[in-house]
Amino acid sequence: MAERYLLNLVDGDWCPAESGQTRVNENPADPADRIGEFTESGGVDTDRAVDAAARAFPAWHALGPVARAERLAAASELLGRRAELFARAITREQGKLLREARAEVQRARSVLDFTLGQARTLGGVTAPAEEERVFACTFRRPLGVVGLISPWNFPLAIPMWKVAPALLSGCTAVLKPSPLTPLTAALLTELFHEAGVGDGVLNLVQGDAAAGQALVDNPAVRGVSFTGSLAVGTAIQTGGAARLLRTQLELGGKNAVVVLDDADLDRAVDAVVQGAFGQAGQRCSATSRAVVDVRVRDEFLDRLVRRVTALRVGPGDDPESQVGPLVSAARAEAALDAVAAARRAGGTVLCGGGPERRPGLPEGAYVRPTVVRDVARDSALAQEEVFGPVLAVLDADGFDDAVEVANSVRYGMSGTVFTASQSRAFEAVERLEAGMLHVNRPGTGAYAHLPHVGTKASQFGPPECSPQVWDFYTEWRSACIGY
Numbered sequence: 277m278a279e280r281y282l283l284n285l286v287d288g289d290w291c292p293a294e295s296g297q298t299r300v301n302e303n304p305a306d307p308a309d310r311i312g313e314f315t316e317s318g319g320v321d322t323d324r325a326v327d328a329a330a331r332a333f334p335a336w337h338a339l340g341p342v343a344r345a346e347r348l349a350a351a352s353e354l355l356g357r358r359a360e361l362f363a364r365a366i367t368r369e370q371g372k373l374l375r376e377a378r379a380e381v382q383r384a385r386s387v388l389d390f391t392l393g394q395a396r397t398l399g400g401v402t403a404p405a406e407e408e409r410v411f412a413c414t415f416r417r418p419l420g421v422v423g424l425i426s427p428w429n430f431p432l433a434i435p436m437w438k439v440a441p442a443l444l445s446g447c448t449a450v451l452k453p454s455p456l457t458p459l460t461a462a463l464l465t466e467l468f469h470e471a472g473v474g475d476g477v478l479n480l481v482q483g484d485a486a487a488g489q490a491l492v493d494n495p496a497v498r499g500v501s502f503t504g505s506l507a508v509g510t511a512i513q514t515g516g517a518a519r520l521l522r523t524q525l526e527l528g529g530k531n532a533v534v535v536l537d538d539a540d541l542d543r544a545v546d547a548v549v550q551g552a553f554g555q556a557g558q559r560c561s562a563t564s565r566a567v568v569d570v571r572v573r574d575e576f577l578d579r580l581v582r583r584v585t586a587l588r589v590g591p592g593d594d595p596e597s598q599v600g601p602l603v604s605a606a607r608a609e610a611a612l613d614a615v616a617a618a619r620r621a622g623g624t625v626l627c628g629g630g631p632e633r634r635p636g637l638p639e640g641a642y643v644r645p646t647v648v649r650d651v652a653r654d655s656a657l658a659q660e661e662v663f664g665p666v667l668a669v670l671d672a673d674g675f676d677d678a679v680e681v682a683n684s685v686r687y688g689m690s691g692t693v694f695t696a697s698q699s700r701a702f703e704a705v706e707r708l709e710a711g712m713l714h715v716n717r718p719g720t721g722a723y724a725h726l727p728h729v730g731t732k733a734s735q736f737g738p739p740e741c742s743p744q745v746w747d748f749y750t751e752w753r754s755a756c757i758g759y
């Protein structure tokens with residue numbers, strides 16, 4: 277791996293953190309595979325990157341969206357050529373299956389291309405004037421310097437769906453990725469740098485809370501787009517409130533798939549297996565609750581447990597693996613702790629519930645896909661995000677009860693229903709308290725042109741990945757021009 281990937285990119289220069297501190301990044305499938313020692317930034321490094329972004333802003337803004345899109349198109353082309361390099365880096369440091377990583381690269385490219393296609397639409401409106409010889413209109417102006425703070429679960433797609441609209445809108449940016457996935461972020465930053473966006477337009481600062489917090493505190497940063505946990509998102513929101521920091525927060529989920537008594541059970545089982553155990557359950561829209569009508573519960577569980585027990589857990593680059601490791605040993609331990617707590621609270625573990633260990637498998641962060649039933653509605657497993665391959669099954673008695681159970685959490689990321697009834701499908705879409713809704717399909721996966729959006733504690737501010745995203749990266753102006 278090239279030495280530069282271990283560093284920050286500030287003002288076009290690859291450079292270490294001022295403190296000289298580093299952090300080791302290892303492969304969660306096999307900790308013996310040491311990926312590298314990445315620079316660990318503090319607030320002072322972030323501040324330098326913000327200064328660089330502020331200096332780069334006037335010229336980048338002056339280019340206008342069409343010229344910016346032309347430069348960014350080169351990044352899309354490069355991403356196409358380097359797709360396999362990205363996919364392998366994602367699998368190596370995040371753990372997901374290679375096919376999941378390839379799909380992530382494709383998604384990142386779709387988001388970039390969709391964003392670029394918006395360049396010629398970033399205008400305002402003309403408005404009626406109240407006086408003679410006045411021309412009235414609105415237009416958008418980029419916010420300025422923005423901080424982009426991303427998690428580890430989609431180490432390419434999430435940074436991409438922040439960087440692409442930030443840069444196209446005319447903002448300059450400092451990307452602060454998760455310290456668990458620094459390599460993918462370095463590859464992404466290099467992509468835009470090589471595409472010719474110019475020094476200081478996109479800066480990369482590797483590190484954790486200290487580096488991220490400095491983006492919230494630095495008065496030159498006009499907006500922070502954050503994806504991560506509710507706790508950190510809340511701290512960013514309250515920390516930035518005193519200086520009216522604009523925020524876009526994409527947070528956690530406790531997503532339900534509702535299986536009604538008229539559902540196609542095979543289809544529902546397929547969707548739950550995919551939604552709960554795809555990417556080892558580490559998606560903000562992962563299915564973490566199955567809310568099943570008691571009339572079909574036993575049959576549903578029978579078919580589900582047969583499927584889940586047969587899933588092969590293993591390294592992401594092994595074509596036989598169906599579930600990869602979690603991102604780290606700590607996350608694997610946390611997932612298993614959640615299962616132990618659910619057992620103590622009266623839950624019955626139908627399958628999984630332990631680490632995956634077998635001859636020949638390295639000592640990685642492997643957790644057996646787990647299904648727990650008899651989960652009390654107010655228990656931690658029913659209410660709190662696990663972010664691992666753990667599915668809670670909750671009983672429901674009919675449609676109204678199922679909707680009530682599905683809605684009885686503080687989160688509202690995705691919501692899904694399986695039913696043969698068109699009217700119940702529409703009613704569920706109307707009543708489920710979730711930002712991304714699905715009927716008779718897995719509860720994960722959104723299109724690049726649809727908003728990535730949640731409600732309640734899952735989201736704050738304008739959504740990402742859609743034309744709505746411009747309401748974060750730009751602000752409106754109105755003009756009344758007398759002539």
Ligand code: NAD
Pocket residue numbers: 425426427428429430452453454455483484485486487488489492503504505506508509511512526527528529559560661663689728730734
């Ligand atoms: P996290 O909140 O621990 O960290 C997210 C990012 O915030 C990291 O880059 C981290 O270094 C940074 N950070 C930590 N403390 C900070 C602080 N005080 N100030 C500024 N930045 C700080 O989350 P994670 O463990 O990386 O990711 C998992 C979480 O992300 C889950 O809760 C998941 O639901 C959520 N997530 C949400 C979405 C979505 O679109 N809603 C997508 C993916 C993940």
